[in-house]
Amino acid sequence: MSSEVINTKRAKQAATGPYGKVGHALNELDDRLGVAKGGRTFLDKIFPDHWSFMLGEIALYSFVVLLATGVFLTLYYIPSTALTTYHGSYLPLDGQRVTEAYASSVNLSFAVRAGLLMRQMHHWACDIFIGAIVVHMARVFFTGAFRKPRELNWTIGTTLMILAIVNGFLGYSLPDDLVSGTGIRIAYSIILSIPVVGSYLGFLVFGGNFPGTMVIPRFFILHVLIVPALILGLVGAHLFLLVRQKHTQFPGKGRTENNVVGTPMFPVFMAKTTGFLLVVAGVTALLGAFAQINPIWQFGPYEASRISYAVQPDWYMGFLDGALRIWPSWSFHSFGYTIPLEVTVPAVILPGILFNIAYVWPAFERKFTKDFAMHNLLDRPSNRPKRTAAGVAVLSLLSMLFIASSTDVIANFFHLPLNQVLWGMRILVILSPFVAYPVTWKICQELRVVEGGGKRKTTNVVTRTAQGEYVATAAPAYVDDVHAELEASEVPTFIVDETDEQGSAGTRTVDR
C-alpha cells in the first residue's frame, strides 16, 4: 500500500475495513500476537447458568475487594512493635504507651480519611471470602463436580481454603489489640504442642520465646505479600483449569456429557459477572458502613498480662476454639517427655484429619465406587445418598464444634451451669455426624422415589379426539420457566377405563 493513498482521511477509513478503528487495532494486535482465533474462542465460550455457580464468583470478587482495600491499609499501617505514645483523635487512649502497630491501626480508624471504612470493608470482605469459599466447596462436593477430570482443581481449591483461613488469622493479628494478641498467644501455644519439634518451631516463627520481637513484621510480610501471592497464583491456576476443562452443568434438555449449554462469555456473561463484582464490592462497602467489625480501640492494646473477657476469634476459627474447649484435659507424659494431647489433638490433629479428608476424597470416591469415567454432568445430591450423607455429617460436626466455641455465652444466656453446657456440647459433637449421616441418607432415598422429583412440573393439555377419546399431552414449557431445561414430568394416565373385575362396567375414574 503506497503512502499517498492512505494519506487522505477517507482513504484511511477505507483501509480500516468493515470493522472500523476497532477492527484495525485488532488486526495490528493479531499481526504481533496472533490473538484472533483464540480471542474469538474465548468470547464465544459458553457458561452454564445456575445460581450455585455464583458462589465461586463471590469468593473471587471478595478477594478483589481484599486486594484493593488491603493495599490502602498498607499505606498507613506500621508493622512494628516499637513503643510509642498515642496522641490521636481517640481521646480515651490519649497518652497511653502502645505499639506502632496498634497506634497506626487506631489512626487508620480515626485519623485517615475513609480509613475506618477501608478497615471494616477489609475485614468484612475477609469473612465473606472464606464463607463463600466454604459454600462453594460444598456445592462442588455435593454435586460431584470434583470427579474426573477435575480432581486437580479440587486439590487447588482445598489449598486455597486453607491459605485463606491462614491469611485471615495473620491479618487479624496485625492490629496488635488485646483480642488479636490473645489469638497470637494461643497460636504460639498450639505450635508448642507439636511433639518433638514444637518448641523449636515456635522459637523460629516468633524469633524467640513468646512474644518475641519479630512476630508483627513477619506476620505482616506473610499477610500482605507471601500468602496473597500464593493465593493469587493458585486462583490463576484454578481459573485456567476451569477454562481448559470447561464448566460442569446440571443435566437437562439438550445437555450432554459432551457439550456445554448456557450463555456466551461476551457480552452476556461479562455483563453479568462484572455487575456482580460491583454488587459484591457494594455490599461489602455497605457492611463496612453500617456494621461495625473489630473495634480495636474498644479492646485496647495488647498487654500480655491482660485479657478481654469476651475472647472470640473470627468465625472461621470457631471450630478450632470449640474443639479446644470441649476436648478433655488429657496430657500424656512418659520417659521425661510430654505430649500435650489436650492441645495437640483438637488443634493440630483434628484440622489435619479434616483437611486431609478433603484432599483425598476424590481418590477415595474413585476407589470406592470404581468409577473412573469422565464426568461433565453434575449429580443431584439426592441421587448420591452416601456422598451427600458423608458431606452433611462432616458439616454438622463442624457446626457443632463452632457452637461449642460459645459454651460460656450459652451458659450465661440460658442460665445453665457451664458444666452441663460443656457435656451437652460434647455429646452433640460426637452424636451429630452419626445422626446426620443416616437421616440424610434416608431423606435422599425418599427424594429419589418421589414421583417427578427432579423433573419439570407440566400442565397437561387434554384434547378430545374425533372418536371421542380423551388424550393428555404435556404442554411445552413457557418461555420464562426457570425449570425449562428439565425433563418434563410424565403425563399421567389421565383416564382409565376400568372395565375390569372391580369396577362396574362403563365407569370412568380420574386417576390423578
Add this chain to the structure above:
Amino acid sequence: MSEHDESRTPVALSGLSANDPHLQPAARNPQLVERVIALCFLVGIILVIGFGACYWVNAKPWTLGATMGGGLFFLGVGLVAWGKYLMPRGPFVEERHTLANSEGDRDAFAAAIVERGGTVIKRRKMLGGLLGGGLGIFSIVAIFPLIRSLGPLPKSTLFHTDWRPGSFAVDITGRRVRKGDLAVGSIVTVYPEGFQDTDNGQAVDQTVLIRISNQDFTTQKGRETWGPAGYIAYSKLCTHLGCPVGLYEQQLQLLVCPCHQSMFNATNGAVPNFGPAPRPLPQLPLYIDADGYLRAQKDYGQPVGPGFWERS
C-alpha cells in the same frame, strides 16, 4: 407452541440469523426493563458522585460507605439486569472437545521423555548422580541458614522465668508489694522487680498474688512455707494455652481463665477442677522479709504455661 419449544432448544452461537429467537432479549417487556436499568444506573451515578462529595468534605465514615456501597450496588444491579434481561437469552451450546490426545501423540510424548531422556541419562549415570547429589546437598545446606537464622534455639528458656531468690514482687507500676497492702480476698498481678515493663516480664513472669484468709488454705506437702500470712502466688499463665488467668471468683476462690473456662482452685495448689487445663498453675514460693515486703524464695520449680515436648 412450537416456537417457544424451539427457543428453549440450545443452538450453536455462530450462524444465527438476526431475528432468531435465541438472540432476542429474555425480558417480555424490554422497554420497561431498559427504563428500570437506566434508573438503577442514574441512582448509582448520583451516589458515586455523593461519595466524592462526602470524601471531599470529610463527612462521617458511614456516609462514605453508604454512598460508595450504594453507588456500586446500583451500578452492579443494573449491569446484571442488563445482561440477564436485555441480552441474547439463548440457550446456546458449545461442544466439548476431549482433552486427551490420540494414542500416537501420547506415545510420541512418552517416548521423548523415556527414550530420549532415558538414554542420555542412562549412558551418563555418574554425571547425573553427581549433579543430582550437588543440587541435593545445596538444598539441604541452604535450608540451614534459611530456617535456622529465624530465631534462637529454645535451650532452657522455657524452663525458667526471671524470678530469682529474693526478687521483690512489684505491681505493674513497679511498686513493691508489702504485707497489708492486700485485703483478704483480693488479688493483684505481680512481676519480679525490674521486669515489670519488659516483654518477657509481661508474657512469662506474670504472677497472680492472692490474699486468702489462713483458715481457707490447704497447704500442700512440701509447700508449707510458700504462702506466708495467707499470701499465695501462682503463675498467671494458663496451663492450657497460656492465656492470662485473669478472673478471680472470690466466693468460690477460683481462678478462671476466660479463654476456655479452665478453673483453678486457689486455696488448694491451683489444681484445675474444670476445663481443658491439664495441670495446676505452678506456685511461686514467697516469703515476707523483715521490712514486710513480699519476695520470692526462688524461681518456679517447673516450666510455666502450656505443655510442650521437653517438659517432663
